[in-house]
Amino acid sequence: MDLRLIGIIVVALCVISLVYTEVQKRLIFSRYEKLFEKGDFEGCLRVLDGPVVKIVYPRYNQLYMRLNTQMCLADADASRRTIDEMLELSSSDKQRLVLLLRAFNFFVEQEDYERAGELLEELREKASPEQLAGCERTYAIFAEKSAAYVDQMEAELKDATGPERTTLLYLLSVQYENKGDVKRANEYLEQVRNVFEAAVGPDAGTDDGGRG
Numbered sequence: 001m002d003l004r005l006i007g008i009i010v011v012a013l014c015v016i017s018l019v020y021t022e023v024q025k026r027l028i029f030s031r032y033e034k035l036f037e038k039g040d041f042e043g044c045l046r047v048l049d050g051p052v053v054k055i056v057y058p059r060y061n062q063l064y065m066r067l068n069t070q071m072c073l074a075d076a077d078a079s080r081r082t083i084d085e086m087l088e089l090s091s092s093d094k095q096r097l098v099l100l101l102r103a104f105n106f107f108v109e110q111e112d113y114e115r116a117g118e119l120l121e122e123l124r125e126k127a128s129p130e131q132l133a134g135c136e137r138t139y140a141i142f143a144e145k146s147a148a149y150v151d152q153m154e155a156e157l158k159d160a161t162g163p164e165r166t167t168l169l170y171l172l173s174v175q176y177e178n179k180g181d182v183k184r185a186n187e188y189l190e191q192v193r194n195v196f197e198a199a200v201g202p203d204a205g206t207d208d209g210g211r212g
Contacts, residue, residue: 024052024055024056025056025057028047028050028052028053028056028057031047032044032047032048032065035047036068036069036072039072041069041072041073042073044065044069045066045069048062048065048066048069059089060086060089060091060095063082063085063086063089064086064099066082067079067082067083067086067102070082071106076110079106080106080110083099083102083103083106086099086103087099087103093126096126097123097126097127097131100119100122100123100126100127101123101127101131101135103115103119104116104119104120104123104135104138105138107119108138108139108142108143111142113139113142113143116139116143117139117143120135120136120139123135137149137171141171141174141175141178142174145178146175146178147175147176147178147179149171149175150172150175150176150179153168153171153172153175154172156168157169157172165195166192166195169188169189169191169192169195170188170189170192172188173185173186173187173188173189173192176188
């Protein structure tokens with residue numbers, strides 16, 4: 001067999017392999033996405049445990065989809081293990097920043113402020129000014145029990161709408177709790193509840209009929 005023919009065969013095999021990989025990626029992600037939209041998170045994990053996934057997806061991408069699922073399952077221990085593994089992997093600057101922001105918020109929610117503080121140090125080098133300001137504010141309010149943003153947030157609340165308004169209401173509730181003003185804290189928390197009930201109905205979560 002001459003070298004030219006061998007070269008053609010090698011190129012053909014490479015093309016076939018590339019096409020196979022891309023087709024499998026699309027098929028797997030389509031199955032994953034449909035199950036995710038249905039709320040079948042256990043099914044998502046079964047898809048991600050398939051042998052083909054490990055072949056066609058880079059480890060970072062596998063873990064990112066797994067983390068999404070674990071967080072929806074509220075599996076804090078599994079989410080923590082996945083985050084720890086992802087933080088050790090090589091990734092692009094964009095991937096690293098996305099992971100840092102998600103991991104920071106996760107550790108704040110878990111009240112692991114030591115880990116959140118470690119990630120905040122790296123975010124100070126990699127995040128945009130706007131992203132960093134949000135993280136600094138979150139850390140101050142939850143980890144340091146600050147109420148320093150009350151006046152600023154109450155001013156912002158006047159023009160805020162949608163998710164931004166809901167976030168401000170909740171952060172104001174937490175800050176008034178930090179100040180020991182339970183009455184004002186509950187007033188803002190009640191507004192958060194009202195927003196939630198307006199969106200999903202007052203009986204959401206009390207029975208199967210309340211689920212979307």
